Amino acid sequence: MSPKTVFVTGGAGYIGSHCIVELLQAGYNVVAVDNFTNSVCEDGEAPSLKRVEMITGKPVTFYQCDLLNKAKLREIFLKQHIDFVIHFAAIKAVGESMQFPVMYYENNIIGTIYLLEAMKEAGCYQLVYSSSCTVYGNPQYLPITEDHPTGNITNVYGRTKYFIEEMLKDVSAADKEWNIISLRYFNPVGAHPSGHIGEDPTKAFTNLMPYMAQVAIGHKDSLTIFGGDYATKDGTGIRDYIHVVDLASGHLAALQKLSNSVVRYKTYNLGTGQGYSVLELIDNFEKATKTKIPYKIVERRLGDIEQIYADVRLAKEELKWETKYSMKEMCEHFWKWKTMNPDGYRKSSIQTNGSGNEPASVNGFHCQQQILGS
Numbered sequence: 125m126s127p128k129t130v131f132v133t134g135g136a137g138y139i140g141s142h143c144i145v146e147l148l149q150a151g152y153n154v155v156a157v158d159n160f161t162n163s164v165c166e167d168g169e170a171p172s173l174k175r176v177e178m179i180t181g182k183p184v185t186f187y188q189c190d191l192l193n194k195a196k197l198r199e200i201f202l203k204q205h206i207d208f209v210i211h212f213a214a215i216k217a218v219g220e221s222m223q224f225p226v227m228y229y230e231n232n233i234i235g236t237i238y239l240l241e242a243m244k245e246a247g248c249y250q251l252v253y254s255s256s257c258t259v260y261g262n263p264q265y266l267p268i269t270e271d272h273p274t275g276n277i278t279n280v281y282g283r284t285k286y287f288i289e290e291m292l293k294d295v296s297a298a299d300k301e302w303n304i305i306s307l308r309y310f311n312p313v314g315a316h317p318s319g320h321i322g323e324d325p326t327k328a329f330t331n332l333m334p335y336m337a338q339v340a341i342g343h344k345d346s347l348t349i350f351g352g353d354y355a356t357k358d359g360t361g362i363r364d365y366i367h368v369v370d371l372a373s374g375h376l377a378a379l380q381k382l383s384n385s386v387v388r389y390k391t392y393n394l395g396t397g398q399g400y401s402v403l404e405l406i407d408n409f410e411k412a413t414k415t416k417i418p419y420k421i422v423e424r425r426l427g428d429i430e431q432i433y434a435d436v437r438l439a440k441e442e443l444k445w446e447t448k449y450s451m452k453e454m455c456e457h458f459w460k461w462k463t464m465n466p467d468g469y470r471k472s473s474i475q476t477n478g479s480g481n482e483p484a485s486v487n488g489f490h491c492q493q494q495i496l497g498s
């Protein structure tokens with residue numbers, strides 16, 4: 125059987141690039157698009173994807189394309205034979221979404237609509253959507269199951285995820301050709317164990333682990349903990365942190381499920397099922413990386429929930445998927461990426477780690493950046 129082709133939106137980003145490694149290693153062909161809104165672009169190419177090619181020894185077909193560019197998207201679908209789509213592309217900063225709601229609704233929702241149209245036109249109906257536990261709002265019970273009520277959300281970014289889930293449900297109800305899985309991510313952290321790819325947003329670092337690593341490496345003086353008075357074991361917020369490679373493997377499990385069965389529309393939590401407080405994360409990070417993270421506790425951050433962690437039984441049972449990386453590995457791998465690449469993907473930042481497994485040939489690899497119409 126010839127290998128299946130997966131179209132990955134937001135492929136140059138943090139989760140997208142890790143997912144592409146897993147896809148290539150599992151034998152899929154990958155066609156990726158990204159508009160570089162929140163990922164590094166060098167000379168029109170994606171350094172993250174060059175590293176993906178280096179890790180896997182396999183090529184990625186890449187287009188710089190915004191999902192709002194309906195004509196280009198359509199052209200790609202007509203040119204490539206796509207079997208599955210994994211849709212990561214979205215803007216995701218909670219604070220920014222409150223300031224620029226129209227930009228968030230346009231980018232996330234209209235972009236998804238154009239994607240669905242291009243898919244339908246090309247006769248591709250198999251979709252894995254990158255959703256978030258944010259759709260649950262403030263949990264009514266824990267651990268949270270997929271049938272927990274959704275929609276009671278306090279920020280615009282979260283509402284875009286929720287509205288898209290609702291839209292996908294409607295689309296699949298209206299036309300039985302569609303086979304769609306929404307994966308609700310908890311808090312992705314860590315990096316590829318090789319240290320060659322990791323998180324390198326072009327927008328400000330606001331998530332906990334990247335910020336902590338900035339402090340550990342000396343780019344920031346101290347960490348600010350938002351709230352020490354929550355009704356949790358130590359007063360700080362609790363989240364379900366999941367290794368990004370485990371998250372990526374969840375997408376392969378979802379593709380498998382789509383290939384083997386008529387799903388129509390289904391949602392799954394992707395987390396570990398275990399909650400860690402901010403102080404526990406700091407403690408684990410310090411131990412795993414032998415660093416010190418000075419911190420100060422301030423007021424709660426507007427819009428933050430107290431605690432959330434997943435019930436992951438459904439994904440285990442139906443997707444046959446389990447996490448395999450520990451909290452220690454999440455911290456170690458993130459730190460390896462950070463110390464090997466203190467300035468992320470920028471060329472000047474490439475460091476060696478003395479392991480003999482350095483990304484020395486990174487700049488020798490070229491994603492097949494596709495120019496349409498040529």
Ligand SMILES: O=c1ccn([C@@H]2O[C@H](COP(=O)(O)OP(=O)(O)O[C@H]3O[C@H](CO)[C@H](O)[C@H](O)[C@H]3O)[C@@H](O)[C@H]2O)c(=O)[nH]1
Pocket residue numbers: 216256257258310311330331332333335347348349350351360361362363402425428432
């Ligand atoms: O500098 C920081 C950053 C975070 N935190 C705390 O660390 C925890 C995790 O915060 P993150 O910003 O890393 O992640 P969130 O849980 O706020 O947000 C994540 O989960 C959300 C769903 O709950 C959305 O999906 C969002 O996009 C995703 O980043 C929270 O208790 C937060 O208050 C700090 O104390 N200091």
